[in-house]
Amino acid sequence: MKIVVLDGYPGNPGDLSWDELKAVGECSVYNRCAPGEIVPRCADADAVLVNKVAITREVIAQLPRLKYLGEMGTGYNNIDVDAAHERGIVVTNVPAYSTRSVAQMAIAHLLNIACRTGHYTRQVRAGRWSDSKDFCYSDTPLVELAGKQMGIVGMGQIGSAVAMIAHSLGMTVMAHTSKAQEALPSGVTKATDLDQLFATSDVVSLHCPLTADNARMVDARRLALMKPSAILINTARGMLIDEQALADALNRGTIMAAALDVMISEPPAHDNPLLTARNCFFTPHVGWATHEARERMMRVIIDNVAAWTAGHPVNTV
Numbered sequence: 001m002k003i004v005v006l007d008g009y010p011g012n013p014g015d016l017s018w019d020e021l022k023a024v025g026e027c028s029v030y031n032r033c034a035p036g037e038i039v040p041r042c043a044d045a046d047a048v049l050v051n052k053v054a055i056t057r058e059v060i061a062q063l064p065r066l067k068y069l070g071e072m073g074t075g076y077n078n079i080d081v082d083a084a085h086e087r088g089i090v091v092t093n094v095p096a097y098s099t100r101s102v103a104q105m106a107i108a109h110l111l112n113i114a115c116r117t118g119h120y121t122r123q124v125r126a127g128r129w130s131d132s133k134d135f136c137y138s139d140t141p142l143v144e145l146a147g148k149q150m151g152i153v154g155m156g157q158i159g160s161a162v163a164m165i166a167h168s169l170g171m172t173v174m175a176h177t178s179k180a181q182e183a184l185p186s187g188v189t190k191a192t193d194l195d196q197l198f199a200t201s202d203v204v205s206l207h208c209p210l211t212a213d214n215a216r217m218v219d220a221r222r223l224a225l226m227k228p229s230a231i232l233i234n235t236a237r238g239m240l241i242d243e244q245a246l247a248d249a250l251n252r253g254t255i256m257a258a259a260l261d262v263m264i265s266e267p268p269a270h271d272n273p274l275l276t277a278r279n280c281f282f283t284p285h286v287g288w289a290t291h292e293a294r295e296r297m298m299r300v301i302i303d304n305v306a307a308w309t310a311g312h313p314v315n316t317v
Contacts, residue, residue: 001025003305004045006033006053011072011294020302024309039063047305050078052266057083068308072301073288074098075237076317077210092304092315096157097296098288102261103161105287106205106235109259112281113231114143146170151201153194154208154236155179162205163188174201199225203233210237220245223254230255235287238263247273250280261287 002025005018009031012018018029030041033053039062042048047068048055055069057080069084071093084091112118119140123129129137150166152159155177163173163185173188176197181190191197194217198204204226208214218232218241226232232255234241243264249255257279263272266285274280288294300315307314 001046001309002044003027003047003049004042005029005049005072006038006041007031007051008049008072010051010289011297015291016294016298021305024302024305042066047308049301049305052078055079055084060084060087060089068092068305068313070301070304071317072297075209081317090308090313091317092308092313093317094297094300094304095315097300098290098293099157099161101290101293102158102207102235102287103165104290105261105283106158106162106207106233106259107165109233109235109261109281109283110145110203110205110231113257113259113279114145116140116142118281145203148172148202149174149200151176151191151197151204152188153197153204153206155184155188156207156209158235159205159207160185162207166203171203195222195225198222199227201230202227203231205233206236206240208236208240210239215239216242218242218246220248223249226255228253228256232258234259235261238266243272243274247277247280250274250277253278257281261285 003021005028008029018027021027033041035054038053038059042063044065045063046065047070048066049070049072051072055078060066060080060083066089069079069089069091071079071091074093074095076091076093079091081091123137146169148171150171150173152163152173152175155175159175163175166173167187174191174197175184175188176191176194184190216239220242223245246258250258259281260274261283262285268275304315
């Protein structure tokens, strides 16, 4: 059996091992893969593992030996699952490996905005505190989160983890979710609708999957519902937000700040309007990428392939 890993570097930049996967079958690991390289590299592959490489219907049609597609992450919108299923190709993913890490990143962004830790580090290094006439130095408002409302869109495992941390900070929590109120964690109130959540929350954090129905759901109209003091956090999928509308809202002061770990195009173009928008904070899609989360990811990737070869696939989509 031949296994091909098309874009292994993001999940394993060299600090983890592929050896267990190589023990399952002949295995070729590529750090990155351009669209034109997919078919040549996978022409005789039985199993192909991908992270963000697009496996389209057209690609699948050119890979007659393909029997297994392994998504090396949770989201699998880069794979044409319908086309794979029509061919009888098994598709798996890696659920829940990064729950704590992504929740941690969302809260890290929130605390940075509330406490301005990055800003004050730069100010101290620039000598502002050393030159202060007082024992302390401040040039921005600081925000206490206790008593504020956290609005969470999507109450899967990550959204639930964020709710738990927000509650421990003294925040009230409202969620937009398909779950019934009685199925929500203690202390979480179900929003009547998405507009209510955006209009009443001091912080809105996105933790829902991307679907055809919610693409760019954070648009100019919904941003206008938010408080001028509100914070928007997105560690889910970039396409949930209309980026130009968000840049405009930040620059006009419609909302106070935004924090993004994901964007529509990754990496973003140099002229993306959010890169120069007021009070927009970024991490480069690394919320999932703690060493601990990537170790869990690698374990599940290997177990998924082993289960499939044994005839009992798990984590199928």
